[in-house]
Amino acid sequence: MIVRVLPQLESRHDWIAFCRRDVPYCMIDSPACLVDFQSHFLQLTLFSKQAPVRYTLGSRRSMDPAWQLIKRCNWSLQALVAGLETLDFSGNVRDNGFLGVHSDLSARRSRPRDQHLHAPDSSELLPPLTALPDTWRITALKRLLANHQYRDWRNEEANASLGASAVLLELLNHPHDWQVLTSGPRLQLSYRGRVLVSLIADLEQRQPGQPSLPAPFR
Numbered sequence: 001m002i003v004r005v006l007p008q009l010e011s012r013h014d015w016i017a018f019c020r021r022d023v024p025y026c027m028i029d030s031p032a033c034l035v036d037f038q039s040h041f042l043q044l045t046l047f048s049k050q051a052p053v054r055y056t057l058g059s060r061r062s063m064d065p066a067w068q069l070i071k072r073c074n075w076s077l078q079a080l081v082a083g084l085e086t087l088d089f090s091g092n093v094r095d096n097g098f099l100g101v102h103s104d105l106s107a108r109r110s111r112p113r114d115q116h117l118h119a120p121d122s123s124e125l126l127p128p129l130t131a132l133p134d135t136w137r138i139t140a141l142k143r144l145l146a147n148h149q150y151r152d153w154r155n156e157e158a159n160a161s162l163g164a165s166a167v168l169l170e171l172l173n174h175p176h177d178w179q180v181l182t183s184g185p186r187l188q189l190s191y192r193g194r195v196l197v198s199l200i201a202d203l204e205q206r207q208p209g210q211p212s213l214p215a216p217f218r
Contacts, residue, residue: 007127009035009077015070031081042066045112046081055084056108065105084109132201136180136187142171150199156188160196167197 007029009015018024024037034045041058058066073079083098089109099107126146133140144150145168155161167189171178181188181195189197 010075012075015075028077031078033077033081035077037063037066040066042070044077044081044084052112054110054112056110057105059104059106061104069099069105129201129203132203136182138171138175138178138180141178141180141187141189142168142175144201145171149201149203149205150187151202151205152186152200154186154198156195156198162197 006014006018006026009018009028018026018035019037025035027034032047034043034047036043036045039058040060040063041056044055044057046053046055057069070080073083084107087098087107087109089107099105126143128147129140129143129149145164148164150164153164170191177192179190181190183198185200186198187201188195189199
């Protein structure tokens with residue numbers, strides 16, 4: 001999975017955009033955090049100079065307790081993290097007033113076992129393109145693919161069937177092996193001199209599979 005990096009989650013607008021993603025799971029640049037909201041539980045994995053710490057917040061019954069906590073923090077991930085770091089998890093953490101927003105809210109702190117977790121500063125920020133560049137370079141192409149700002153994806157070799165996620169991962173790991181060529185309205189993606197894929201850049205395209213807004217925002 002390509003884990004995108006967002007600069008922040010500090011407003012209602014930021015959280016709405018995050019939840020409209022195909023998968024509400026991504027790195028946040030500040031605070032350095034992995035945010036996962038794929039279930040009724042909001043899971044925050046915080047990175048520092050020490051080992052990562054994970055907070056799991058929510059309820060088995062609904063998403064509402066987690067949303068109420070986010071709203072109580074004025075839609076600020078910074079404020080939410082600051083509040084969590086003041087809690088004493090050695091006792092009954094639910095007695096703390098910070099978590100008293102919903103009777104069904106639970107909170108747990110743990111150490112993630114995934115040895116491949118990396119902080120956002122080891123990843124790459126790929127914001128959407130706001131205009132087509134005069135000259136196409138790999139950096140612009142990565143932003144285009146990461147934000148699904150294209151249409152008419154075409155594999156140019158019969159024995160190759162590549163998707164955008166696979167190409168993006170290759171661009172992130174081996175950028176010097178790729179080139180961007182233009183042919184009329186199409187961009188051709190060349191790997192070591194072989195054109196494998198072509199597409200048409202379209203900044204109006206939306207990310208596929210975006211769900212409707214979750215209940216708290218309706």
